[in-house]
Amino acid sequence: MPHSDAPAQALAWAHTARFFTTASQLNQLPAGDLPELAFVGRSNAGKSSSINTLAQRRQLAFASKTPGRTQHINLFAIGPKDAPDAYLADLPGYGYATVERGAKLRWQKVMADYLEVRRNLAGVVLLVDSRHGFTALDERLLDFITPRVSNGEIKLLVLLTKADKLTKREAQASMQAAQNRLASLATDEADIGVLLFSATQRTGLEDLAETLHAWMQAHPRLAPVTVPPDTSSSAEEPACDDASDACGDGD
Numbered sequence: 001m002p003h004s005d006a007p008a009q010a011l012a013w014a015h016t017a018r019f020f021t022t023a024s025q026l027n028q029l030p031a032g033d034l035p036e037l038a039f040v041g042r043s044n045a046g047k048s049s050s051i052n053t054l055a056q057r058r059q060l061a062f063a064s065k066t067p068g069r070t071q072h073i074n075l076f077a078i079g080p081k082d083a084p085d086a087y088l089a090d091l092p093g094y095g096y097a098t099v100e101r102g103a104k105l106r107w108q109k110v111m112a113d114y115l116e117v118r119r120n121l122a123g124v125v126l127l128v129d130s131r132h133g134f135t136a137l138d139e140r141l142l143d144f145i146t147p148r149v150s151n152g153e154i155k156l157l158v159l160l161t162k163a164d165k166l167t168k169r170e171a172q173a174s175m176q177a178a179q180n181r182l183a184s185l186a187t188d189e190a191d192i193g194v195l196l197f198s199a200t201q202r203t204g205l206e207d208l209a210e211t212l213h214a215w216m217q218a219h220p221r222l223a224p225v226t227v228p229p230d231t232s233s234s235a236e237e238p239a240c241d242d243a244s245d246a247c248g249d250g251d
């Protein structure tokens, strides 16, 4: 296939995104080894809108004028209908002041655990309002994921959102500032990008789709768990069901 088809292919792939499941805890996330491409950022940064734009569906991921709307990890399957090859994960936004403190802390923990330990996580799309640049909370998020980004375990793309609200000159300045900040994260292994993006004008859409597509393709499938043959005794193991302590609890 000629290389010039790559953007169209990636857009067509992104277009297949459909709702899969909602998780309020990590143990509700799917087992298996499909790569997850997580959308993170402040409330109102435009996470849900960018997923809608990728899917070319107006209301696939709920987008709202009310910050803090996305409260759970929403997963969207992407790829062939019967055999998805990745999930997009719409994570709850941070920095929404009026969310009750207890709920906020619970959510910070779920998000932090997800970003820190989830093995399926292949890449993080960090959405930052292009008019404001990295805020203190974005900086904390960056610091938090830096170890896994630096060693190449997860990839990072910063989307400077709502670029339609900027003049050309402001857009250039926003891009430059982000590039300067991200330069400090660069290592030989790190895969870090930055894009100007507008959900309303579809600016950067092709590049976003291509990046996600490439992440999906590059993600190593986890090694299957192999169980060595049991040679110790002929006694039958108890059947493994949900109530049995003998069962592993999976991932």
Ligand SMILES: Nc1nc2c(ncn2[C@@H]2O[C@H](COP(=O)(O)OP(=O)(O)OP(=O)(O)O)[C@@H](O)[C@H]2O)c(=O)[nH]1
Pocket (backbone or CB within 6 Å): 041, 042, 043, 044, 045, 046, 047, 048, 049, 050, 062, 063, 064, 065, 066, 067, 068, 069, 070, 071, 091, 092, 093, 094, 161, 162, 163, 164, 165, 197, 198, 199, 200, 201
């Ligand atoms: N002008 C403009 N507005 C946008 C763009 N993307 C999103 N918005 C608006 O910004 C607001 C927030 O967008 P969402 O996509 O809901 O933001 P979110 O990051 O999912 O927010 P939470 O779910 O609260 O974390 C909505 O009113 C969107 O219409 C864009 O590219 N341009």
Ligand SMILES: [Mg+2]
Pocket (backbone or CB within 6 Å): 047, 048, 049, 062, 063, 064, 069, 070, 090
């Ligand atoms: Mg949202």
